[in-house]
Each structure stands twice: as structure tokens, then as C-alpha cells.
Amino acid sequence: MRKKLTAEQVQTALDTLYGAVEKQLPSDRPIAVIGIRTRGEILAARLVERMGREHPELSINHGVLDITFYRDDLSRRRGAPLVRATEIDFDIDDTWMLLVDDVLATGRSIRAALGAIHDFGRPQVVRLAVLIDRGGRELPIAADFIGKKLTAGPDTRIQVRLREHDDKEGVFLVECASE
């Protein structure tokens, strides 16, 4: 396990991400920020907190999405970890929706998230914000806002660790046997 970004560098990437998002926040329609469990949820919470602080005039709804049931690799796993609830208790129809995740790689999580969102309603637009884009896409999906681009080999996983969940902060490279 190698450290790729320090806590400060994570903050810088997050600032970059926020800056990019902020430019496009609409003022004429409700904004829905949806974090994808687990670390997208934390990043979304940080973004929402800052948006609320710097743009109190905006109407921002905040939700959490658990995409476990929408994953296309569900039946390939052994054993079921605890699944947690999706928390979207507002109307998402016609919102400007920002999906937030930590790492964009194959794009499969985002496909699953879009499928899940579809079951809740019909946002006007959906934009995607990720802290790290590491490439390696397997589906035609791209992020609209990116904190930092990293490159890593196919046998390397990029792990984002965040204070709220992991008691430490940084981005790490983990070598793993190809699955």
C-alpha cells in the first residue's frame, strides 16, 4: 500500500472539485446532491456543507444512495455484507442532480447509481463529480467534475480514505492480484 495523496492534497483536489461544481450550480431549480455510499456520501456531505455556507440562497437537498442492489456483479460475490438504506426522502423530479463518488474507474458503480436514481424519479439533469478519475472505463461514462486524475495499472486499486469513516485521510495505491 503506497500513499499517493496526502490529506492536504486530498483537500486541494476537493477544492478543485468544489470550484468546478460551483461554477455550474443553477439558481433556477432545486439542487439535489446524492452521495454514493460509503465515501461518496462523505464527500457529498462536505460539498453540501460548503455550498450551504457559501450560497445560503440556494435550495439544496442532500441524499445518500446505496447501490448494492443495482450492481451487476451482485451474484458473483460470496457472502453478503451489511447493506444500508438509501436515504432520498425528497422529490428528485426536475432537479439538477449532482452524483458524488470517490473514485471513477470502470463506470459500473455509476451505471448502477443511474439505475437506482431512475427508480426514484426523473431529474432534469444528472452531473457526476468524482474526487479521483483513475481511468480504466468499461462503460461509456465520463465525469463532469474531477478533483484529480491519477493513472494506475489494472492490478492496482485506488483507495480513498476519509477521516469521518477511516480515522485517516489520503489516497492510497493497493496492489492486488487480478480478479
Next chain:
Amino acid sequence: MMTKKASSSSNARPSKSKNPKFLWTRKDLVGLDELSSEEIVHVLDTAVSFQEVSTRSIKKIPALRGKVVALLFFEDSTRTRMSFELAASRLSADTVFLSGKGSSTSKGETTLDTVRNVEAMGVDVFVIRHSQSGAPHQLVDKVNVPIVNAGDGPHEHPTQALLDIFTIRQKLGTLEGVRVAIVGDIAHSRVARSNIIGLRKLGAEVVVVGPPTLVPATITAMGCEISHSLDDILGEVDVINMLRIQFERFSSNLFPSLREYSSLFGMNADRLSKCRKDVLIMHPGPINRGVELTSEVADGPNSCILQQVTNGLAVRMAVLYLVSQSRH
């Protein structure tokens, strides 16, 4: 589930699950006797996640898309069947239903034959209700498909107990130290057995209440206490779970009449007034109104009978999801 409109991050706080590392690996759910307390909590926690699905406009998630849940009901049941069917459908599974009235005691197709036949058609989960104790347990080593017990004779009814326990936890926040009375025909009740086992594993106290003809003395070996007087325990319990009484029991001299049963072991407004103010009144349904419960109790503020039914769906979704994830 809270449904208030949130305009800030108030409801979406990052939280750690109790045991994020725990993996459910069990193929079958035939009884709570087989489960560890950790596994029981895992089912309950998973069920919490599924509650939200029922509040959506599209009440469906693709978790079991393309899978087939076979409901094999060798004994009649309308409600349990509906609950499982709906749970499977909310998980996007297809269901097939087979009803076979008991298994032939002499020659003819055995339960094992039937189950192997259905398995050969290519199903992914069996939900089995059977009039004979242990019927699903006898099958688990003989078929490869996960088996969920939807009630076996007077033995176990694990999903009913899980939804009862889920409801208690939802209302009281914990099971630890909670004192639960289970009232009625304990001897012939699968609901009682599964509840006693599950509640004890999660740290609750259980007292079973009924006449000696319906409460076997050796049931204390399961870790519960016995009372033959409902009135004696009213003030000391947090939950009263009233079991459905089968009318045919009084023909075998297990109690003299429904009238007498109701007067000694029925829940009414007078008895409710002697309970703790926030006592939970439960019943696995269907209620014999005026026998186990009077209507004012069944429909009153202490009753959580309908919540039990609602929770049953989330619990059964969780169970179907978990067992179907355990293999491949």
C-alpha cells in the same frame, strides 16, 4: 422511516454500521436455532435498509433480477405466502408457487421428490412451509438451492420471529433486558419457539404464559420462564405477544372452552390498564377477535400488529436477499 423534507445535510450523516466486516455466508434459513446472535442482527440491520424500498414510488429493486423464488407450501397459508411473494417481487425475482397438502404417509411422492423435481427446473431459492416439524431441516443437505423456512409444524417460524423482534427493536431501540410475555398455546406454536430462541439470543427475557396443558414444563430448557397466570405478569413486561389459538385444541381436552380460555388468557381493556403504559401488544395474526384480544386492544394505541405485518415484508426481503447472496 422519516419522510420529512430535508434541505440540508441533517439526515444524511455518514455512519458506521455495527459490524461492517460481517459477511452473511449461510445458505439456508431454517431456524433461529441455527443462527448466531450476530447473524440475527445482520438480518435485522439488512431489513432496515429494505424498509425504505417500500416507501418509494417504484417499489422495486433489481437485487434478485432474473432469479426464481419457489414457494412450496405443503401446508396452507395465505398471509405468509403473500408476504413472501411481495418480498420476492420487490426484489425483482420471479415466483412460482406449489401447494401440496401434506406429504403422503404411505406410498407416493415424498417431499424430497417434490423438492428435487422443482429444483431440477432451475430455481434459486426455496421458501418452504410444511406441516411437519423439521421438514426443511431434513432437506438442506439434499438440495443445493437455499431453503427458507416459512414455518415447519410446531417447530420454528423464523421469519415471523425475526419480524416480531425487528418490531420490538424498532419500538424500544434494543432487545437487551427487554421482558417479553408470549401468551397462549406454546406447546403447538412455532411462533413461540422461534421467538424464545431469537429473543434469548439477543438478551431479552421471555416468560411464556398459558395453562399447563398448553405450556410444556420442559420449555424452561429453552431459557424462558413459565407463568400460568396472565394477571400475575401484566405489570412486569414490556411486550405481550398474544398467540393465535387453534379452535380444534379444545376438542382434545387441552382447554375446556374458548370462553374459559378468553377469560383466563385473553387480553382486554381491563388487563391492559394493569400493564405498563407503553407496553407493546403483538399478535402474529390472524386474530380471533374477542378470544386472544378484544378489538379495543387490537386496534388501540399499544397495538403494533399492523406494523408487524409491514415489517414482515422488509424482513422477508432481507432474508431472501441474504440467502441468495450466500452462494454461487
Next chain:
Amino acid sequence: MIDILITNGRVIDPASGRDEIANVMVANGFVSKIGKTAPKARRTIDASGKIVCPGLIDLHVHCREPGHEEEETIATAASAAVAGGFTTICAMPNTHPPQDDETSILYVLQRMARAGKARVLPVGCITKGGEGKELAEMGMMHEAGAVAFTDDGTGVAGSTVMQRALQYAQMIDVVIMQHCQDPDLFGGVMNSGAVAVRLGLPGIAASGEEIMLRRDLELVKRTGARYHAMHISSAGSVEIIRQAKAQGLPVTAEATPHHLLLTDAACIGYDPNYKINPPLRSAGDVEALRQGVSDGTIDCLATDHAPHSKEEKEMEFALAPFGIVSLDCALGLYARALVHSGLMDWGEMLAKLTVNPAAIIDPTLGMLQEGAPADITIIDPDKRWTVNANKFASKARNCPYHGWKLKGRAIATIAGGEFKFQLQNASRIDK
């Protein structure tokens, strides 16, 4: 030249008290001599380190023929018997049709002769059809060869019928064997108690056995008939019989391997191979039964070998039939319960398998003495082996001991002066 010479075995004959190293000689179907000489014989067997004893007797075997030949036949039961060291088995009468008349008794004897393995002695029904209502023709059945009478499978419920049966049996000096179970207190599928409650299975209380036993003993007191309590299962029954014997009543009793080895905890898991009637009871009952065997309250060991088909034993526990098979492996089971547990030695145990059961049905059997029929079992008391039900000579596989590791096994069985069984690869005993 004699037929068989068995050399250097530890000859145990509980009937005479003999227990010494000696040679046993067999000629013309009888034991011709026991001693130190070693005349020329057609076959000579070295039995050094082995026990040479009278052929074992099992009072309680269900052969299923006629009626359920798919489960067992008289021939397969007799083969299982000799494989287990038994030279005599008693065929229970609850066949289809039941053995309740002269013809059906003769049928058993004819089938036994055709099989040519162990002696299969027919037991007749007490009542016609075993229905507990009208007395069967006990006198004619006895003439035809029935050695005892029972309605086993159920007990004779009616007190009047039972009293008349005892009176009648006393006249012809034949034993009445009772399956003690009050039918009004029956309705369960396993021992009543904490295990049954937890499993949600209806229980069979020991009181049902003890109540019938007490009633019968009152009738025995009044009639003086010989009475044998089959497969007793509870501590209470042991005590009742102990008291009856102290009063001098002509009562005997048997215990089965399963009641000496297994408790109702075995039913956890719902394996119908543990479903048996009377049911497996508590550890305290097992202990009391062993004590009863040890102090002589229980006279005999009997298997209650009860074959059932695989499909029947694959049914739900409550729907599957009662019964366990154990003829092929019973000797090792008895040794485990009684000898290896330190309760008794081989000689004491063998009395319960030879002279004691013989005294109940046919006193000319069960002894190893000059002039007696050459029914001889050679036992290797140190032989360690693993029960493999799939290799039983019995047709049935409903055996809960499959996979058990046992010590002690019959390695050769001689009935009527002929070898009926020899264990393959036992060690080279043939010279």
C-alpha cells in the same frame, strides 16, 4: 474323523460356568467334545486369543416376510444374523399377513430351512391379526413351532384380553412377550421432554410404558404365566421389574443396543434413523438400563432389528416409520455399552445373549456343552472395525450406527455344525 476342530480358544459357556482355554470338537451337528485333545478334523480353526461361545440368540427380530420383502426377508435377516454372530433369531409376528395361525408359523419355518443360515424361530400373535381383540390359536401355533407370543408393534391394551392370554399361555407353558405401551397415552414420535419440546415433535412419555408394565405384572401375579417385557426403555420400568423379580414373579426383560447407547438428543437434526418405538430416552434412563443389565434385572439383550426402506426413512421425522436395524453390528454395540464401559466382562455379557434368552424360548439352545447342538460363535474381542451399513447382509440401511468405530466382532458363526459365516480377511484362522 470329526467335522470341525476349534483349537486354543477361550471357551465360555455361561450355562455351565465354563471359562477356559480348550479345544471344541464338532461332529454330526453336535458338540462332540470339549477338552485338550486334537483329533483329526475336516476343518481345523485356530481360535487363539478368540472367544468360543454358544451361538448368540436374539429374541427380537422383524424379518418383514411375508408382506414387506422389499425391506427384509427371512433369508436376508438370517444372513445378517450369522454375520453378527447370531445362530438363533426370533421372528416377530407383525408381518403382512400377521403370523397369527398355524400356517403362517409353518411358513416361517419353511423359509428358514430354505435359507439355511440361522435358526429362525417364529413368534406368534397373541391376538388374531395382532388387533388386541380375540385370542389367536396359540396352542396350535405352539404345536407348529411358535416359541413365544406377542402383539409387538403395539401392546395388548385390553386388560381382559391380556389376562386370558396369560392364563392360556400358562397352560401351554409358553412365554407372553409384551410391547409395553398404553395406546391411550401414545401419539408421539420421540421421547417426551425438553428435546421434543424444542424440536416441536409430540412426545411419548415413559408413563405409557410403565403403566402397562404395572398392569401386566398384576395379571402375572394372578395367573402365574411367564411374562417377558420387550425392549424396556425407562428407568422406571427397570425399577418395576426389579421389584417384581424380588417378589418372585416369573418375569424377564430385554434391552436393545439403542436404548443402551443413545439418548433423545440424537433426534436433533430430525434424522428418522433415530426414530424408534419405544423412543430413545434420557441419559439417566440409559444409565438405569445399563445398571439393570448389570445387576440381572434385565436378562437378555435383543436388537429389535426393524428394517425399513430408504424412501420411508427419508420422510419427515413424524411421518417416517419407527425402527432401527442392528443385527449385523449388535455384538460390538453391546460390548461398547457393557464390556468396554467396565460394567461386566465378556462372560457375563454373553449370558444375556445365550443361556438367558434360551431359557425363555428353548432351554436346549444357548449352551456350549458336549451333546448340545453345535451352534457356536467365535468372537475376536479385540477386533476394531467400523460399521458400514452399506455392507450389511440385511437388506435394510436404517442404521444410525453407520460409521461407528467398534471393538469386538464375531469372526465365525457355526449353526447346526456348519459354518454359516466367516469374516473375510479377519486374520488367517483356517489352517
